[in-house]
Amino acid sequence: MLKLEKISARKGKFEIRDVSFQLDEGEVIAIIGPSGSGKTTLIETIVGVIPPTSGRIFLKERDITNLPPEKRRIAYVPQNLCVYPFMTVEENIRFGGKGMSDYDVKRIARMLRIEHLLGRKAKFLSGGEQQRVAIARALASNPEVIALDEAFRGLDISTKEEILSEFKEVQHAEGFSAVLVTHDFEEAYALADKVCVMNHGKILQIGSKEEVFFNPGNEFVAEFLGYSNSFEGYANGDAIETEIGVIKTFNEHSGKVKLFVHPRDVMVIREGKPLRKGIAENIFEGTIKEIVDKPNSSLIIFDVNGAIIKAELPNYVVERLGLREKMKKKETVKISLKTGRIIVLRR
Amino acid sequence: MRSQSLLYLSLAIVFLFYILPLLFAFFKLDLGKIFVEMDVITRAIFLSVTTATFSTLISLFIGVPSAYILSRRDFPGKSVVETFLDVPVVIPPVALGTLFLVLFSETQVFSGILFTPYAIIVAQLAVVTAIILRLMKTVFDQIDVSYDYVARSLGYTPTEVFLKVDLPMAKNGIISSAILAWTRAAGEFGATIVLAGASKNVETLPISIYLKLSVADISGALISVFILVGIGIAAIAAIKRLG
Incomplete structure (x- = not known):
């Protein structure tokens, strides 16, 4: 055409x-x-x-x-x-x-x-x-x-x-x-x-x-498309060694890579709730540094082993999980990177 | 406080330079003389109005399409052409008239029109075409070229775009430029006196003022002055109404 x-x-x-x-x-x-x-x-x-x-x-x-x-x-x-x-x-x-x-x-x-x-x-x-x-x-x-x-x-x-x-x-x-x-x-x-x-x-x-x-x-x-979480790492099969720890991926890779995760693909884990497949791995612990309010969703900025990870969550989830309280008390929060949504690019 | 002082200062300047001379002149005006010189005044008004109308129409006919091309097209040497087109705006009309006088008398081509009413139109044209060009180029520059692109994409040729889109969009600008050019033409003196001279058969309103002053007929000159002032005020009011 x-x-x-x-x-x-x-x-x-x-x-x-x-x-x-x-x-x-x-x-x-x-x-x-x-x-x-x-x-x-x-x-x-x-x-x-x-x-x-x-x-x-x-x-x-x-x-x-x-x-x-x-x-x-x-x-x-x-x-x-x-x-x-x-x-x-x-x-x-x-x-x-x-x-x-x-x-x-x-x-x-x-x-x-x-x-x-x-x-x-x-x-x-x-x-x-x-x-x-x-x-x-x-x-x-x-x-x-x-x-x-x-x-x-x-x-x-x-x-x-x-x-x-x-x-x-x-x-x-x-x-x-x-x-x-x-x-x-x-x-x-x-x-x-x-x-x-x-x-x-x-x-x-x-x-x-x-x-x-x-x-x-x-x-x-x-x-440009908003994949604002990025980590450099070294891949060996489906495991990638990064600054925040080992990140598992669906596919196998090797050598130097860069990983990208969109904030919408970062989940906050609710304590005591069974994890479904896809978010059961790549779990990290961190504290909340800041919550940036937006009309429908909020951007939660986590500090994980000194690295910054951003998560975009609907406002009602932020309230339900009591994330503001956790930020004030500096409590640790578990987050998960959706394995199937991790973008791996060779360096 | 400071801005208020500036306001008073500018009002004082306007009064001193414009209102005060008009007031003085108004009291010197001999209204009875209007009836005595009705014939001469009517002839001067008629000649000014007709020549200014012709020269404005001709300059619109030449100036509007030329300004459009200058606004829309890029070509080598465009800035040089624009500079030359600005020359008539900045040089005194008497100098412009002299250039035309030399050209016409030397080439013998148009020498027949010198010192006739046609020479008035040529003198006015020399002055107002440049004004129309400059004003209309600004008007067309302000019309977003995307209006043209849309029309082209809808199947219209560049000439159709000019006639059906840009001319209607520039309507108010054309009318304002025409009014301004017409008043400027009606008040043209420098180039007119060089090309047409100062005699009864070429007595426009400005030439009439000159002829009256040359025989120290101040009150007679003031009648033409007030007619020209009236024309000017009416033109400004009309342009303001157009926005």
Whole structure:
């Protein structure tokens, strides 16, 4: 469907190099990476507003590398949405689909729940409404691909959840493919089939969202995706000698390695409760140094043999286990690293 | 306290430099003379209004697309071109008029229009096109280029994007620039006197002031002054209304 072959491009000081990936029909790919990693340059190259310096882009076997944006059938929804303020919502939608019938305008508006706003001037819309209009306008052009650059940014949590679920619904119903640039892992996980991690203009990892989020392929990706517990060690079979002790893994390794564990994969053991498989090994004892409160979960920072281990636990678990009391009394707490979730990378 | 003193100081300056001369001039105004010189005044207003309208329309026609291209396209030597386009803004209109006078009289191509009402339009054009270009480039620079990208991705050619997206988005900027250019053209004197001279058939409002002053007719000159001041205030009010 959409195929990038070794695409390189430059925009100001940002440069992308040898970017290749393939997107099948109806698939969504999320491009994630830190600021300045080249995500926007990549999406603008796909849309056609930045000419590539080398490489080729194919859309349904058609070479679109040198085609202007208006001939590509890739609708663009940029960060600031660019809903035309001097037009009404209906005019914005019609701008997307030249010669659209009234029926189609209403169908798209209904799909994005903006039917009641059709007559309103776009400059009077809220952020969430503008997002819906921008997507409706893109859909109206009947594109092969929709390219969204941080298009769901800046919304409150409930509106964002609503829009993400609507987008997914519409994407399934209409069957278009999408390239999505985002900073938000939850958004990427919710919408994408594939995830591509970029840094310094290069793809560091690409794969299914499960592969990338649960099996980062290199140190940068692991750290970027929040695997903030890392230990250097020496592997001998399924046992790895580290600064906090021996860590067991599912697979066998050898030589110098680096282990990564996501805070969500660190469990606190309740005394006297039988341990289920997977958390019965890799148990360590430590004291709580700090509890960082967040709206739904807390980050618990443990001191284990002088090393720091972070665990992310739902707030009700923190309260139920009395972790704040234990922190005050400097009591030792047993924690377990989920064996199946430990990422081992060769050094 | 300090900011209040600064406020009083700026109000005093405004009063001293603008209000006070206007007040003095107003009391010197001979309203009866308006009726006596109605014919001359009407002709001067008509000539100023028509030439300013023509020159503004022509300069919009040239300036708006040029400003758009300068804003949106990068090309080798762009900064040099921009510097040259700024030259008419910074050099005195009388110098600009002199350059055109030399060009026209030396090449003989347009020498026929010198010292005719057409020369007024050329003089105004020389001054206001640069103003329109500069103002409109700022207007287009402020329109996020992503609006263009979206339209292109929806199937519109660059010309269609200019006509259907950027022109409507720049509407208020175009109107404000046109009003400012029109008032500047209506009040143009330096280049006009060089290219069109100072005679009855080219008597715009500023030329009228000059002609009246040259025969020490102060109260006659003040009538044209107040008409120009009125035009200026109306223009500023209109621009403010546009936001």
